[in-house]
Amino acid sequence: MMSYPVAPPVLLCGVSKTKSQTILFNLLIEHQPTEDKFCFFHPERPTMTAMRVDAKVVMLGKESVGKTSLVERYVHHRFLVGPYQNTIGAAFVAKSINVGNKVITLGIWDTAGSERYEAMSRIYYRGARAAIVCYDLTDNSSFQRARFWVKELQTFEEHCKIYLCGTKNDLVEGDRSARQVDYHDVQDFVEEIGAQHFETSSKTGNNVDALFLKVAEDFSNSAFEFLPEEKGVNLDQKKNSYIYTCCHH
């Protein structure tokens, strides 16, 4: 007998702002956001492929801090210019990464930062092994929002490892007065919550690979705490269920 902790099976479709890449996606709420071993379309393979995700990673942070740009830089090695388009709902992409002699596949959920989608973002961090909580180095209010997400995770997802990421590093490198979030305040916060801290630029690529590599390494080194079995969801009857995303090139 299946039981559903948040909602009965619902098929959602969303079009991300990076729709030219991966991300007209379909998802079954009763399965996908909580389960890290499912099958999906792999963006680096030419055809629909079933693969296993090793670690679910969720991107959180205020709107416009640069979450999608970070994923875009990491996965597709590029920085999209043009008018800003907010993410609607969430987008999923997978990326395999070599860690020593292992291959780790990260399943990355890029959530919408707008507060209007806050309830939905909560669905996406459920069962995540890692959360990359982003703030914009040039926007102090985004750091306050990052604190909000950290508190959420600490309260509701205690096994999720937190990586705090200060974005748009290129904007403060040439102009120190542009920095609105004090580095030392962040360090104090990071120590307090026991998180990792990175400053990145999706524009230049600075530190982006290092951030995701650290996530994969920590997972590979079993730095993540043992996750108890999901409560309330019996997926046994769904062993052969596939979740696909669709690619639009």
Ligand SMILES: Nc1nc2c(ncn2[C@@H]2O[C@H](COP(=O)(O)OP(=O)(O)OP(=O)(O)O)[C@@H](O)[C@H]2O)c(=O)[nH]1
């Ligand atoms: N200079 C600079 N601009 C950036 C960087 N990252 C993102 N941006 C810009 O910031 C704006 C917002 O970036 P997004 O990646 O769409 O932000 P987001 O957090 O995904 O936004 P939501 O989907 O609303 O949650 C865009 O205009 C980007 O071009 C960066 O590293 N450097």
